[in-house]
Amino acid sequence: MTVIIDAKNRxxxxxxxxxxxxxxxxxxxxxxxRYGVFVHSESDDPAFCKQIINEEEDQKIIWTSLxxxxxxx
Numbered sequence: 001m002t003v004i005i006d007a008k009n010r011x012x013x014x015x016x017x018x019x020x021x022x023x024x025x026x027x028x029x030x031x032x033x034r035y036g037v038f039v040h041s042e043s044d045d046p047a048f049c050k051q052i053i054n055e056e057e058d059q060k061i062i063w064t065s066l067x068x069x070x071x072x073x
Contacts, residue, residue, distance in 0.1 A: 002033040012043035012065050017050065024061050034058060040065040 004027045012019070024036040036059070046067035053060050 001035070002028075002031050003035045003037065004028060004031060004033045005037045005039065008038055008040045010040060012040040012048070012063060014044065018052070018063070021052075021061065028057075028059055028061075034060070036061040038063045042067045 004024065006020070006024065006027070008020070020038060024038065027033060028036050038061075040063065043065040046065060048063075048065065050063045051060055
């Protein structure tokens, strides 16, 4: 199974809720990937996780973030 991880050094915003979607679809087609994960450096909600599923292709694309300095605890 191929998992593609793409780290983005930028903030995830709700106004652009599916950034780089075409890019990840291209990666997944080229590499026959089943999962694609975008990890943004930060977001308004450090606990967010968004996903879309393509049932025909049995693929899932996920957006999430790491927010150092904004961790609860």
